[in-house]
Amino acid sequence: MKRSEHSIGVLVFDGMKMLDLSGPAEVFSEANRFGGHYRLTIVSVDGGPVSSSIGVQVPVDTDVSAAPAFDTLLVVGGDRLPQGHVAPDLAAAARNLASQAGRVASICTGAFILGAAGLLDDKRATTHWQHTELLARRCPTARVEPDALFVRDGCLYTSAGVTAGIDLALALVEQDYGADLARSVARSLVVYMQRAGGQSQFSASLQGPAPQTPVLRQVQDAVQADPTADHTLEALAARVRVSPRHLTRMFRTELDTTPMRYVELIRFDMAKALLDSGHNATEAAARSGFPSYESLRRAFARHLGISPTKYQRRFTTTGAGSRAPRGSR
Structure with a gap:
């Protein structure tokens, strides 16, 4: 029996982290080889192509105003998001798309876009270990978990840095199509179904500023x-x-x-x-x-x-x- 199609919209922007898109996209594409039925649509604010972190232009399928309702909205991150404020039109795009989506997920610093859109208010969340404290300050009502590879709070998902997007995508596949299919994807991509430990295994324990006293x-x-x-x-x-x-x-x-x-x-x-x-x-x-x-x-x-x-x-x-x-x- 053919499984019903699951639509995923990916919100992108200039300066987006390429692996935030390509990592989960490979997971969903591989899932289709094992019986899944995912369809990805790349969305930008104005529908134009965007430049990625590695200089490659990413083509876009549609703009926000013409985008359909998605089963899953995926918001990628970018290196500049923690340092500067999220553009109002990008935050509005995430908010509008999320209002019609069955579930919403961010990869790495994409959590800052969700935060600017008000989608992390009173929610559990995470982001890259280098920026968890900043996310907690930007979103004071959010409960930021600094060591989690990904966090689920109802229909909202946030993931840690970069490759944790693959962990999150596998979890979404498991939710949609079961553990057996997700396990086949993990084996094919030669990744862990569930990695041991949290983000702290990749971070510096004494990363804070030197003592002042x-x-x-x-x-x-x-x-x-x-x-x-x-x-x-x-x-x-x-x-x-x-x-x-x-x-x-x-x-x-x-x-x-x-x-x-x-x-x-x-x-x-x-x-x-x-x-x-x-x-x-x-x-x-x-x-x-x-x-x-x-x-x-x-x-x-x-x-x-x-x-x-x-x-x-x-x-x-x-x-x-x-x-x-x-x-x-």
Whole structure:
């Protein structure tokens, strides 16, 4: 029995991220090979072609005013969206198309367009890990989830950075045609049906600004200079000549964390860098200040949801022409 057609409208604009379009489009196209029935329509505000992030012109099927009602509206992202305000006509286009769509989804920074259109108000959402804090400020009533690869809130879907659009598209295929068909698509495209861990496995743990308070900068410098030294709360407080309680208060006020969590994050980032450079997990634990491999493993489980070994296999190399990490066989 032939399945009914599922129409997808993709809202594009000048400066759009090419992979935000091509990644999900390949998923839907591949789904058609396995029995799905998706039809994509590319929409721009005025119906004219748009330039992509890689300089390629993207042809457009129709303008917003002539677009039909879609089963799914997909809004792509672009590098300039977080830095500047979303053009009013683009926000209006998303709002008008969404009002007629069965479900609405954004890829990466496309969430900023949904936010400007008022579609994230009182909704759970996510975007690229670099911009989650900014999205939360732009959309104060939205509940932004910084570590999710994609988030569903009713008929609204938002995804994390770039390739997470593929994860979201697979989830939509599974919703439309079942897990078996989605699994066939994932196998054909050689991607995970569901990736382990969230966005934090791709982000820098200490991505925020450096501490402004001289005492906190001293603590940071001391830990980074010798991560294997004694960095208990008492030792750190004594080093900068304040009480443990006052040091803890300073960390909470300026960095919204505790001294011990901050020490662990510095060691954790160092351990990741050591793994990236080819050291095995035991070496990485010792050189970054963790007392044992087991303590490093627990830190990886807390922050990434995967083991150091899995992290190294997944992110150190594509596997093409590479050698095994030093000390591992």
